[in-house]
Amino acid sequence: MEVKDLMTYKEVIDSLNAKKRQKHLLFGNGFSIAYDPTIFSYNALSKFIDDIDNDLLKKLFEVINTKNFELVMQQLDNFIEIAKTFSTDQNLIKKIIEANEILKTSLIEAVQKLHPEHVFKVPEEKSKCCHLFLNEYLSKEGKVFSTNYDLLPYWILMRNESKFAIDGFGREVENPDEVLRKQDPIFSELQWGKHKKEQTIFYLHGALLIFDTGIEIEKETYDIEHYLLQKINERMADKSYPIFVTAGSAQEKLNHISHNKYLSYCYDELTEIEGSLVTFGFNFGEYDTHIIDAINKAAKQGQRAGNKLHSVYIGVYSEENLNYIKEIEHKFRCKVNIYNAATVPIWEDK
Structure with a gap:
């Protein structure tokens, strides 16, 4: 079978929706490359x-x-x-x-x-199309996992004022005693943890806007004077770097993940998903076996029915990709389905 003969993305979604199967999304660098291959590669x-x-x-x-x-x-x-x-x-x-x-x-x-300079450099039609793509999962209680470090998904969700995208960050009142005495509240930086139970967006390998202060996990935000990349640049100029998994092997990545409370929480959430997982732009290469391990934990091998991951749908672009996934299919402990990634309407209708 050739890639052009595989099921389309629409057929995947229609099938899962017809079965009323809970579905989640995992995307990798292909998500951003699809936006602009001259930038994100x-x-x-x-x-x-x-x-x-x-x-x-x-x-x-x-x-x-x-x-x-x-x-x-x-x-x-x-x-x-x-x-x-x-x-x-x-x-x-x-x-x-x-x-x-x-x-x-x-x-x-x-x-x-x-990166594009800021969110408004992303054309409006592309932004709306991408939001519809992500919202197919988020609006139906699905979770979205990314191994990317760039700002594209964050920008898209913020620009379209997504009602379902929750990244677990929020502000804490730093002067609660004064507030009780009717004084104005002073709020902290955006810190992770307060809303993690409702979290729907997970950056498995970190992201440019997420920083570990040693005490708190903080998220950088833009203000009326500075775009987000400018704010990130200011932090980096002060030798403060984003949470960013750069280790080579899967084991090294996992070691990095396990030593960070935000990353380990996101990874654990992947191991607990139920229903089906749709992947795009993620090739499950030799440095990604920790992701396969997480999927296999979610599959709960030996448990015939009930709350577990039943299947994964993997998007491929080329015959080489198709043959590779077929070669590693046996590594998954749930059913593997392969679809034509070229039919996914991420940045434009298809």
């Missing part, structure tokens, strides 16, 4: 390696011959462990660790520079 990001003033990083990219940041990060992490074990040259180890940190921070800065 590893190749576009990797151009910034030329601007990094670090000879070790430049040489590593040449030796590995890849545009994949994750792979380079993985090799750097491996190199650090090897150097610690076999080398007594502390200066070399220090250089490798510094190069690793430079790469991670440069990746965040690159994403920031490659």
Whole structure:
């Protein structure tokens, strides 16, 4: 069977709705690439390696011959462990660790520079179309999971004043005693936790607008004087960086996730979904097995019926994608269905 012969996205949604099956969405970098492939891609990001003033990083990219940041990060992490074990040259180890940190921070800065300037740069018709796509899940008590770090989904949901998108953040009153004495309340930054039980939007690998202060998880917001990217830039200038999973292997990603209360909560929520999961722009590559593990936990193998994940619908664009999913299909503990990703109306009607 070829990709063009697969079921369409509309057929997937119509089937799930007819069955009254609870459905959730997981999307990856393909979501943003579909908006603009010249902006949101590893190749576009990797151009910034030329601007990094670090000879070790430049040489590593040449030796590995890849545009994949994750792979380079993985090799750097491996190199650090090897150097610690076999080398007594502390200066070399220090250089490798510094190069690793430079790469991670440069990746965040690159994403920031490659973004559209602000939400209103996204054409209105694309914004509305994307909101309808996301709302198909959110308005029917579904959950939306993203492995992306960019601002597109946040922008779309805010611009369209989504009634169903809840990211778990809210403001706390910092002077409750004074408020009781009829004084005006002073509100905190947007902090995560107060509304997590109602949360419907989950950034599995973090996002540019989410920061860990060491005490609270905060979300940056725009104001009347500054767009969101400007505010993020100010934080980054002060050496404060967003929560951002940049480790290479799936195990390294999972380690990062487990050591952050926001990320671990989002991951745990993925392991508890029921019904069906629709995926788009997520290829389940070798560095994504932690996501398959979460899906398998939700599938609750051995439990024949009841509250569990019954199936996953995976979108593919090419014959290569199709063949790859067929090769790894056995890794899933729930039914795998494959559909034609080119038929998904994310940014334009199809």
